[in-house]
Amino acid sequence: MIVPADIAPERIQARLHSRVIGRPLEVLAEVGSTNDFVMAEGHRGSPEGFAVLADRQTAGRGRLGRAWASPPGVGLYTSILLRPHLPPIQTPLITLAAGLAVAGAIREVTELDPRVKWPNDVLVDGRKVAGILTELATVGSSVGHVVVGIGINVNQDWQDLPEGVRQGATSLRLAAGRVIGRADLAAAVYASFDQWYQVFSEGRTEAILDRGREWSATLGKPVEVSEGEGTWRALAVDLDAYGALLVRDEAGDLRRLVAGEVRVRTSGEG
Numbered sequence: 001m002i003v004p005a006d007i008a009p010e011r012i013q014a015r016l017h018s019r020v021i022g023r024p025l026e027v028l029a030e031v032g033s034t035n036d037f038v039m040a041e042g043h044r045g046s047p048e049g050f051a052v053l054a055d056r057q058t059a060g061r062g063r064l065g066r067a068w069a070s071p072p073g074v075g076l077y078t079s080i081l082l083r084p085h086l087p088p089i090q091t092p093l094i095t096l097a098a099g100l101a102v103a104g105a106i107r108e109v110t111e112l113d114p115r116v117k118w119p120n121d122v123l124v125d126g127r128k129v130a131g132i133l134t135e136l137a138t139v140g141s142s143v144g145h146v147v148v149g150i151g152i153n154v155n156q157d158w159q160d161l162p163e164g165v166r167q168g169a170t171s172l173r174l175a176a177g178r179v180i181g182r183a184d185l186a187a188a189v190y191a192s193f194d195q196w197y198q199v200f201s202e203g204r205t206e207a208i209l210d211r212g213r214e215w216s217a218t219l220g221k222p223v224e225v226s227e228g229e230g231t232w233r234a235l236a237v238d239l240d241a242y243g244a245l246l247v248r249d250e251a252g253d254l255r256r257l258v259a260g261e262v263r264v265r266t267s268g269e270g
């Protein structure tokens with residue numbers, strides 16, 4: 001199988017201004033899941049920054065055991081290997097940094113105004129355009145290596161988006177009204193993540209949190225929280241130092257969320 005010309009590795013590399021992320025870069029026509037591929041590369045000793053981008057995934061995965069539709073020719077599916085020195089409690093900050101990188105890259109390449117929805121989505125006009133799946137290989141109680149998987153709906157048409165998610169999803173092309181260059185976007189994502197990962201590695205987590213607050217789609221909004229079986233209403237209040245979401249429930253208690261699903265309630269919902 002041949003890699004399409006618009007995402008040829010030399011095309012992305014010619015646009016790439018990054019220090020660590022995307023160096024080296026491997027581009028595949030097809031893979032099961034780029035996250036699984038990069039996780040295995042991590043075990044094999046590949047260097048920090050190693051990235052894989054695939055034109056198509058046959059077993060793309062999302063959070064909470066969901067599938068990530070990955071048709072060829074229209075999306076951006078990439079995973080990046082990191083070897084940070086950190087306790088597992090800090091990994092949500094890496095996901096937040098990746099979300100900021102995706103949002104920043106979208107801002108750079110399009111005229112859109114993306115927002116980051118806790119914990120791992122990027123929205124345009126309130127609809128999901130990208131998702132991040134961060135996975136860890138642990139060694140005892142510390143983090144061995146981290147795989148950050150990024151899926152972006154780039155040039156999908158409505159019918160390319162799975163029916164089950166169509167209502168709450170969009171693509172950059174649908175939102176911007178023009179075809180978006182996948183190589184430009186990939187290079188912008190790697191370069192932006194390179195900068196945010198440097199900020200993270202230097203321990204400047206407040207800078208990540210500040211931008212996360214500024215670009216948040218969630219903070220200050222009434223939300224519905226789903227945890228396991230139950231759902232409950234709250235107001236999203238802030239991010240804490242570890243990237244957890246702080247919400248005030250209807251009894252007035254402040255609660256800290258590290259996982260789960262948060263849906264922003266619309267004004268019509270009461």
Ligand code: BTN
Nearest residue numbers: 033035060061062063131149151
């Ligand atoms: C989500 O929103 O639930 C996260 C979606 C993450 C999808 C990306 S596509 C590249 C990488 N490989 C995968 O199998 N998943 C991630």
